[in-house]
Amino acid sequence: MKISIISGCLAACGSAIGKLAFDGSSSAVEFATSQCAHKIGEGTVNGTFDLVTCDRLVMVFRGILAVGMLLINGLMLGIYVYAMQQEGSLPATVMNFGASFVMTGIIGYFIFSEILNVYWCIGAILISIGVFMVAHAAPNALPSENTDTKKDQ
Secondary structure (H helix, E strand, O other): HHHOOOOHHHEEEEEEHHHHHHOOHHHHHHHHHHHHHHHHOOOOOOOOOOHHHHHHHHHHHHHHHHHHHHHHHHHHHHHHHHHHHOOOOHHHHHHHHHHHHHHHHHHHHHHHOOOOOOOHHHHHHHHHHHHHHHHHHHHHOOOOOOOOOOOOO
């Protein structure tokens, strides 16, 4: 598997975690809030534990998600730079974009219940074909190292 595809998938995951962290109505925040409120309603936690404490715990949870987003994006950038060194900047950039686009759609569908209509699917297929073509044509598009490109002095 190409390294740039991994960096593109990490970029999509980092974005999704960022959306979970910074969107107050995200599914992760709603889940954490409901779980906390449920524990209070059941009486499984002591009496000093109230909704204010619950809100603070949710804020800590969101902070952990934000730090996770930063760590994943930092890892993605490191892998992306390594991919550009190994694969070349053009193929790595195009494959990173394509993988990020497709993975963002998949994550959006499964985690955020976003709708992927036929147009998105056709677009994703066309982008994937274009990425494949650019990634495999890019090494052949460069001039060979044996060619003398210096002008007569």
